[in-house]
Amino acid sequence: MTTTIHHDQALNWFVRLSDADAPEAAWLDFQAWLEADPDHSKAYDLIEQVWVALDDDAPANVVAPIAANDAGPAPRGQWINRAWLAPMMATAAAAVMVVGLWPEISGEGRFTTYSTDDAPREIVLSDGSRLSINRHSDLRVRIGARDREVTMAGGEVAFDVTHDASRPFVVKADDHEVRVLGTAFNLLDHGDRFSVGVTRGLVAVSGRAMPQTVRLSVGDQIVHDGAAAPVVSHVDPEQASAWRDGVLVYRDTDIGTIADDLSRYLNKPVSVSESARALRFTGALRIGDEATMLRQLQDFVPIRATRENDGIRLTARGAG
Template identity: 45%
Template sequence: MRDEAVSWFVRLRECDDESVWLEHQDWLEADSTHAAAYSAVERIWIESEDLPLVDAEEHASAEVIDLGARRAERSARYRYWLPAAVAAAMVGAVTLQSGLLRFGPSGETYRTDAVGTRTVTLADGSRIVLNRNTEVTVHIGQDKRSAELASGEVAFDIRHEAKRPFVVAAGGREIRVLGTEFDVLNQSGMFGVAVRRGLVAVSGAKGAETTRLPAGAALLRPAGAKADTVSRGDVDDAFAWMQGRLVYTDRPLDAVARDLARYDGGVVSVDPALRDIRVTGVIRIGDPATLDHQLEQLLPIRIEERNGQRAIVPARR
């Protein structure tokens, strides 16, 4: 049973075929021991996110791979060491599960300010990471689990439970989850979902059709836009804030301004003359002065105070 659970977990890590996910759900529901075994595997993986990773191919030299800097390589490597790691850790899975249940009461509201992020382990063993200036309320009930993202950004790493689906409400929409890792943004009219592992279903705006997003897919609706944009590729950029970075690839300057506002807690406007600027680059998250300086080095702009608010204006010639 353990080997089957590990096999399913490995198979689903990069799977974008919904039929495979449905087949997996049938397997989970066929026997309660299937769900228990899979939950143990997934819980071990979630908890291992914060541990250094030893590459099994180079185990003799005990080379340690940094999870933060080498996350992109991990997905290509995990196939080699995951079954052995799970087999070794399975003995302690029951103890680990009972310990995690002490965290994250049902119906709890979590908030962050402009100073830092926050990591929360929920009562079901799932984990959420709140970006700055974020508010989310989580309900863990007997027959369902849900989260309401009032504003801000949250990275979810959700443990799959066939009988207790997880639903995220944000921006007037719903994200229904099969055990997965994904990021949700609901900020100043902008709505976005990026999936790094698993499969989610995003309800359409104003009655539009539901969009299913497999691993590697992202959905974005900028403020004021009339339609979603769905893209596929490397979604790690959407999670870069967890490592203290903001990564932009051909993004409008308005989107950058909204990020500045979130990290400052105020309002940041963009001069109409700069509306067409597209931004590609990486900046390090810091205090407002640090962010401003980096952007002024990257772009032909300056950031100044106007009527008690910050404004992005053209650089002086």
């Protein structure tokens, strides 16, 4: 169980990182603190939960949790009075425990739907956040007074989120959730494939099939295909959203993943034969029409692309 010392440290980190001008070194130090002890992560998660749950319209005696265990929400008896939350955040005072109920988090504002077809789109939200929406993407956005939420129905978006500690920014994609305060990251949600790559700041990724929340800092990337466990790796931060510059960058990537990308860009199924599954590719493909992208792939990889029914099949060159 987390201790009062851990909660005090978590509060100090929350206050420090609420500064929009917090340097990159502070985020790196924070990441090191999180990784030093599992209880650090639990304590910080609870501070974020308290902040999100704070509702100025709620009665002063409504309370929010200040402790949790691995099984889920905090048990009764480990709560903090919401009326003391603001000065606690300002002074990082020790938590006070009282008994109460979890406040209902009210949503505000309406969702606005954004969809793209064969061309990407750039939008600026009312909070100043910028979204670069890749082709064949669908999402809904709601900017409220207490929180900001994006629900993706599929596709790819590069987020540049305006820092606002009072309004956490949450992106939901199928069974996954990404939480940030102010950062830049790329999120892909296509079929069973989900990935997040961070170019600035820090994000927390959680999911129904993930054993625990994963925090990513600059250059970190998480990939989850639904069946296997999530894989976290370190990549060039600019690679995460290279598609905005008209290229797809790969490093020792299997053909199945490239086929999945092609199916999104060409808007048709691209399958891989057994003969080609072992092939891998390192390099860049220029985004273009079907003929251009298939020609590049065949120039770089010993593969043959043939059209089958309404889709495309990739086969190793020389295979029957």
